[in-house]
Amino acid sequence: EPEVTQTPSHQVTQMGQEVILRCVPISNHLYFYWYRQILGQKVEFLVSFYNNEISEKSEIFDDQFSVERPDGSNFTLKIRSTKLEDSAMYFCASSEALSYNEKLFFGSGTQLSVL
Amino acid sequence: AQTVTQSQPEMSVQEAETVTLSCTYDTSESDYYLFWYKQPPSRQMILVIRQEAYKQQNATENRFSVNFQKAAKSFSLKISDSQLGDAAMYFCACLDDKIIFGKGTRLHILP
Numbered sequence: 001e002p003e004v005t006q007t008p009s010h011q012v013t014q015m016g017q018e019v020i021l022r023c024v025p026i027s028n029h030l031y032f033y034w035y036r037q038i039l040g041q042k043v044e045f046l047v048s049f050y051n052n053e054i055s056e057k058s059e060i061f062d063d064q065f066s067v068e069r070p071d072g073s074n075f076t077l078k079i080r081s082t083k084l085e086d087s088a089m090y091f092c093a094s095s096e097a098l099s100y101n102e103k104l105f106f107g108s109g110t111q112l113s114v115l
Numbered sequence: 116a117q118t119v120t121q122s123q124p125e126m127s128v129q130e131a132e133t134v135t136l137s138c139t140y141d142t143s144e145s146d147y148y149l150f151w152y153k154q155p156p157s158r159q160m161i162l163v164i165r166q167e168a169y170k171q172q173n174a175t176e177n178r179f180s181v182n183f184q185k186a187a188k189s190f191s192l193k194i195s196d197s198q199l200g201d202a203a204m205y206f207c208a209c210l211d212d213k214i215i216f217g218k219g220t221r222l223h224i225l226p
Contacts, residue, residue, distance in 0.1 A: 106160040
């Protein structure tokens with residue numbers, strides 16, 4: 001079965017540093033998402049992306065965050081100046097269609113630790 | 116606003132027994148999808164089962180089945196013949212224009 005891949009699986013960074021989390025969605029998918037999960041808490045929506053632009057973002061997704069699809073395969077999440085509270089598991093997901101999609105495919109996540 | 120509520124933070128079940136995890140949701144859309152995701156200790160998100168809101172028949176995947184009550188906005192997951200490998204965090208989710216997750220239910224399997 002096709003899968004979404006995320007790299008790295010674990011990233012450690014110093015507070016204030018910039019990080020880029022990388023994702024390779026499934027090749028024929030058109031919609032891309034980032035979610036995060038702070039340890040012990042629920043999975044939270046960050047942003048959705050379609051046709052090279054953000055289609056929706058949550059209040060968590062402030063000016064410190066940005067997303068990009070730099071080429072035809074990668075989908076990245078950049079955190080400009082990391083804070084301690086950004087420590088979480090970040091999940092990338094992709095889907096072939098939006099509301100009537102049958103399946104949302106998740107990557108296995110990147111564990112971000114901000115020190 | 117779209118919400119998903121899982122009222123059971125933790126549950127335990129004896130191996131080989133049946134357990135039901137509860138979920139209620141709210142959405143203003145008439146067309147939507149419902150999902151149960153399993154999150155093992157590796158923290159990967161694994162799709163367990165999905166239900167299209169327009170289908171009245173409850174979805175089934177091997178030992179996993181759902182009880183979908185559209186009018187009540189209820190979507191519970193039943194796991195039959197529980198196995199040790201079923202131990203995980205289970206998230207209920209609702210997809211209309213974006214997917215929203217509940218807070219999760221931690222399921223323990225007792226040998």
